[in-house]
Amino acid sequence: MEFGPHLVLALIEGAVTAAVLALTASGLSLVFGVMRVVNIAHGAFFMLGAVIAWWITQGIGGHPGWGFAAAIVAAPLMVGALAVAADLTVLRRLSYDPERTIVATIGLLYIIQQLTLMSYGPEARPVVAPFDARIALPWPERGAEGWRIGWPWGFGTTAWKLAVIGAAAALVGALWLFMARTRAGLVLRATQADREMATAFGIPVERVYALTFGLGAGLAALAAVLIVPIRQAHYLMGGDPLLLSFVVVIIGGLGSLPGTLLAAVLIGLSDGIISVFFSPTLAKIIATLMVALVLVFRPQGLYGTRAP
């Protein structure tokens, strides 16, 4: 294949990564913004979403669409409920002290990961996509009689990848509407801006914290359910999303949703392009080093308003 079609494929791969990353990272960003908690277990919640999706689709027979529909509703709810429980039993008792919560969430990461290993096992298992038509993409070719539109061999994508991009965009849009337009979103933003003042106005801050932690974990699980037909469910799959989410959240500015989205698109696309043309490992190294540059030259991130 020539360079042009290759680049288009890389961009589609990058857009899928960016879409999933935007969802995962906005969960991390939300939790950090509202609660000031760095959740190392975020990748574990992501992995748990994928594993639960596999488990649900196995349990429900018939057309793969039914199982998947059940998974995409139930998996984020179950993971969210687990996160709320973790908040109530652990994080709240640490009074959300930033350093101690980080250590506790590392502990949570190991507990979730190892319990998954004990019950689900070390295999990577696929989940069938609800629909999986292959779409050939057109590309201008130079033939004997001049330029014409052709369908080069091997140049195409699956409908599911395009659906993932669309669904993630819609979900991030819904999250933005929720934050900007609803009463619950207002309460979240008030708590983020000033916890003391929110308490003074009668906002049940502790309940808001528990729900925020659940919502953040739910977003990670949702992203995982979307991606699991493309990348298989495995107990260590949470590592890369966690690393890239941190990259995105720092580059975008801790706690800023627009910054997170912009950085997710930037990192996702460059990850796709570098992965296709060079190697996925190099892409992760470069993404990490970009963080160093951002921290040196713009410590508050692209959209941040205060130093982290």
Next chain:
Amino acid sequence: MRVLALHLGLLAVLGALHFALPAYHHGNLARVMVLASYGIGYNLLFGYAGLLSLGHALFFASGMYGAGLLVQHAGAGAGAAMLAGTVAAAVVAAALALVALRTRGVAFMIVTLMFAQAGYLTILYFGDWTGGDEGFVMARSGRMLLGLDLGTPDARYLAALALFAVCLLGSLALARAPFGRVLVAIRENEERARMLGYDTQAHKRAAMILSGAISGAAGAAYAILFGYVGASFAEVQYSILPLLWVLLGGAGTVLGPFVGALFMFYLIDLASGVTSAYMLIAGVALVLLTLYAPQGLMGEVRRRLWRGLP
């Protein structure tokens, strides 16, 4: 005086155990002493300067690969390898300090975590040189020091003990020296330390380089004594383990890293006989420690029994 007696007493007991222990525990204890030296390096930065790093595996692996690659590609002996590993880790720590110390608190943890991950990926990326995932076995030449084979159980134990003794006594001296006291002042209140006229940034940088060098020395010793260099030692897990040992043993205590490493090593050793998911123990321990005993074992001893324990 009592303090010096306690620490020298521990070293004497460890020396006596060399003759008393059965082979299995003899080998384990040698490993624990090397890992405890790593913990001492970590404790210097976390326990004394109050900087919680989540990326010390980068320093441990720098030491390991600094030593291993020199042996592998230049056929060096153990002495040169040890030196190269320590220097490599100190250089990496100095470079990371330039970037990471611009941040503080939570951002510092994330930055160190990510640079360690970048280091791990770099080792995988240059797989032709580093052996990638599989790593490589150290050549016999790299285990020879002054005609002594450090790979034999006896020499290995004594070499581990020597490394641990240097680290322990060095850490004890440091904790009582003005430099150590300034680090504690920075941990407790950085603004106040700066107000008193200390260059806190320079102290933190020095602490980070020293901490990296000790961790690197432990990494180099691990490669030389146990004869294996692998990318798994650069993974996040090896950044979390020293944190766990130090938290368990007691952050900011000289003996804490050893107590924590010994305890955790045997706990994981027992658990891995039962299940492959032995890191579950580490996770549960971390959560319970942060909830119920943030001071760690030696921290509790200091609080309840002996207030002057360094």
